[in-house]
Amino acid sequence: xxxxxxxFATVKDLLGFDEKEITIPEGSRVEDIIQxxxxxxxxxxxxxxxxxxxxxxxxxxxKTILNKNDILAIFPPVSGG
Amino acid sequence: xxxxxxxFATVKDLLGFDEKEITIPEGSRVEDIIQxxxxxxxxxxxxxxxxxxxxxxxxxxxKTILNKNDILAIFPPVSGG
Amino acid sequence: xxxxxFQKEPINIxxxxxxxxxxxxxxxxxxxxxxxxxxxxxxxxxxxxEIYESMAYKEMEKIVNYAVKxxxxxxxxxxHRYGRVNINEASILISLSSPHRxxxxxxxxxxxDTIKKTVPIWKKEFYSDGSIWITDRS
Amino acid sequence: xxxxxFQKEPINIxxxxxxxxxxxxxxxxxxxxxxxxxxxxxxxxxxxxEIYESMAYKEMEKIVNYAVKxxxxxxxxxxHRYGRVNINEASILISLSSPHRxxxxxxxxxxxDTIKKTVPIWKKEFYSDGSIWITDRS
Numbered sequence: 001x002x003x004x005x006x007x008f009a010t011v012k013d014l015l016g017f018d019e020k021e022i023t024i025p026e027g028s029r030v031e032d033i034i035q036x037x038x039x040x041x042x043x044x045x046x047x048x049x050x051x052x053x054x055x056x057x058x059x060x061x062x063k064t065i066l067n068k069n070d071i072l073a074i075f076p077p078v079s080g081g
Numbered sequence: 082x083x084x085x086x087x088x089f090a091t092v093k094d095l096l097g098f099d100e101k102e103i104t105i106p107e108g109s110r111v112e113d114i115i116q117x118x119x120x121x122x123x124x125x126x127x128x129x130x131x132x133x134x135x136x137x138x139x140x141x142x143x144k145t146i147l148n149k150n151d152i153l154a155i156f157p158p159v160s161g162g
Numbered sequence: 163x164x165x166x167x168f169q170k171e172p173i174n175i176x177x178x179x180x181x182x183x184x185x186x187x188x189x190x191x192x193x194x195x196x197x198x199x200x201x202x203x204x205x206x207x208x209x210x211x212e213i214y215e216s217m218a219y220k221e222m223e224k225i226v227n228y229a230v231k232x233x234x235x236x237x238x239x240x241x242h243r244y245g246r247v248n249i250n251e252a253s254i255l256i257s258l259s260s261p262h263r264x265x266x267x268x269x270x271x272x273x274x275d276t277i278k279k280t281v282p283i284w285k286k287e288f289y290s291d292g293s294i295w296i297t298d299r300s
Numbered sequence: 301x302x303x304x305x306f307q308k309e310p311i312n313i314x315x316x317x318x319x320x321x322x323x324x325x326x327x328x329x330x331x332x333x334x335x336x337x338x339x340x341x342x343x344x345x346x347x348x349x350e351i352y353e354s355m356a357y358k359e360m361e362k363i364v365n366y367a368v369k370x371x372x373x374x375x376x377x378x379x380h381r382y383g384r385v386n387i388n389e390a391s392i393l394i395s396l397s398s399p400h401r402x403x404x405x406x407x408x409x410x411x412x413d414t415i416k417k418t419v420p421i422w423k424k425e426f427y428s429d430g431s432i433w434i435t436d437r438s
Contacts, residue, residue: 008352009422009433049435054420057355073352073420079434080349080356080380080421081333081392081412089214090284090295130297135282138217154214154282160296161211161218161242161283162195162254162274176314179330185337185388191408192317192330198399199323250323261336263412270329271405 001026001068005033008075011051014043024066030055031062033072049076082107082149086114089156092132095124105147111136112143114153130157164230165239166222168215173241173252182257184236189263191270195254197247201296204289211253213244214282221281229258229273233265240273242283253285302368303377304360306353311379311390320395322374327401329408333392335385339434342427349391351382352420359419367396367411371403378411380421391423 005020012018015037024033030053038044054073055064066072086101093099096118105114111134119125135154136145147153163181175194183190197209222240230238238258247253256273260266277283285296301319313332321328335347360378368376376396385391394411398404415421423434 006352008420009350009424010435012350013433052420054352054355057352057358059418073355075352075420076422076433077435078416078418078420079423080351080419081416081423087214089282090212090286091297093212094295133282135214135217138214138220140280154217156214156282157284157295158297159278159280159282160285161213161281162278175317179313179317179332183332183334183388188334188336190330190332190334190390192328192332193401193405194317194321194328194330195401196321196326196328196397198326200399250321252328259334261338263331263333267331267405267409274401 003066003068003070003072006071006073008073010047010049010076011074014046015041028066029062030060030064030066030072033066034062034074047076051075052077084147084149084151084153087152087154089154091128091130091157092155095127096122109147110143111141111145111147111153114147115143115155128157132156133158163237164226166219166226167241168213168218169241169243170245173243173255175252175255178239178241178255178257182237182239183259186261187236187259188261189266190257190259191263191266193256193270193274194252195274196252197249199249201287202294206249207288207290208249209247209253210286210288211244211247212284212286213242215244218281218283222277225273225276225280229269233260233269235260235265235269238269242277244283301375302364304357304364305379306351306356307379307381308383311381311393313390313393316377316379316393316395320375320377321397324399325374325397326399327404328395328397329401329404331394331408331412332390333412334390335387337387339425340432344387345426345428346387347385347391348424348426349380349382349385350422350424351380353382356419356421360415363411363414363418367407371398371407373398373403373407376407380415382421
């Protein structure tokens with residue numbers, strides 16, 4: 001099934017894209033996708049900050065199971081204001 | 082010796098003046114003057130709030146000894162802002 | 163820059179806020195005290211403030227100096243009105259800036275709370291059926 | 301009245317403050333976050349904010365709704381910029397009003413502190429020798 005990955009700030013800089021559609025197995029959890037990204041992008045491990053995860057614009061844990069057409073956003077701690 | 086009494090807000094309303102020069106014995110304390118005012122103006126006792134005292138624009142206690150030309154201000158708790 | 167102003171005229175809020183904040187400041191906090199239409203369970207028509215101006219200035223200076231020093235304020239403007247203040251108008255404005263917000267909030271809160279305790283200014287509320295001097299500190 | 305705005309353009313502070321405060325409100329508190337010229341012991345030339353706008357709006361709504369309800373705010377305006385913000389410009393403005401100051405200060409502080417924890421916006425500082433994403437919450 002297809003999902004969309006969105007990245008911001010340091011994550012975007014390291015991965016080199018801000019939005020990308022990928023195909024994943026049904027039943028995948030967020031942590032599975034993160035793991036796959038880490039394998040494909042060794043530079044990703046340079047990020048010292050803990051990553052934040054949102055699925056469909058709501059914060060969630062890495063255990064969350066993804067559904068078709070979900071939007072998975074990965075980003076560092078926020079720093080607005 | 083002469084001093085000036087200044088009054089504000091409820092104190093002014095009850096005493097009926099906002100500034101007045103009076104003659105007092107040397108060595109008088111603030112509390113002596115207040116006592117005299119109370120005797121001359123029975124309505125003064127209507128004020129339920131504790132009074133604040135300033136001599137020459139600085140807060141002071143009722144034990145303060147007054148000097149010639151002092152400005153004694155008597156007023157209720159402040160309520161600005 | 164420190165500024166303490168007592169005035170009869172309405173406060174130019176925009177102007178004061180515009181003049182607050184230097185290039186070292188990450189935070190501006192503005193407090194505006196306003197005349198509201200309800201108090202003591204009554205409709206308020208307008209307010210009047212009486213001031214012991216010379217002493218009020220001295221007391222205000224103590225407050226502002228303490229805040230500027232204690233919370234690293236680069237700008238601190240306090241404007242308080244006296245005389246008649248209509249509903250919806252500002253009776254007081256405190257506009258200040260500091261490198262960090264923690265300090266700016268603390269200073270703002272300290273200044274308004276202390277003004278209400280020590281600066282010789284008194285508020286009178288006017289209702290349709292009379293008026294009353296306010297002597298609590300709410 | 302609640303308003304949440306994300307914009308690229310400089311914030312019209314005067315306008316926002318002017319529109320805050322109803323006749324029931326005794327207190328207006330305005331917080332302005334500004335781009336300052338020093339950070340991490342370096343001279344900052346300018347900032348850039350990146351935003352995940354759709355999600356930022358949702359998170360901001362949660363914060364504003366909670367504050368409005370919890371501290372009886374009659375007005376609450378939050379404006380956050382994205383893109384380039386020059387030194388001395390406001391990156392964020394929070395302008396709110398409540399019958400009493402206690403509530404207004406608490407709400408203001410809650411809103412800015414929570415924005416810095418949960419709203420997906422990121423700040424990048426530009427120095428003469430490079431740039432860096434800020435990931436602490438100071």
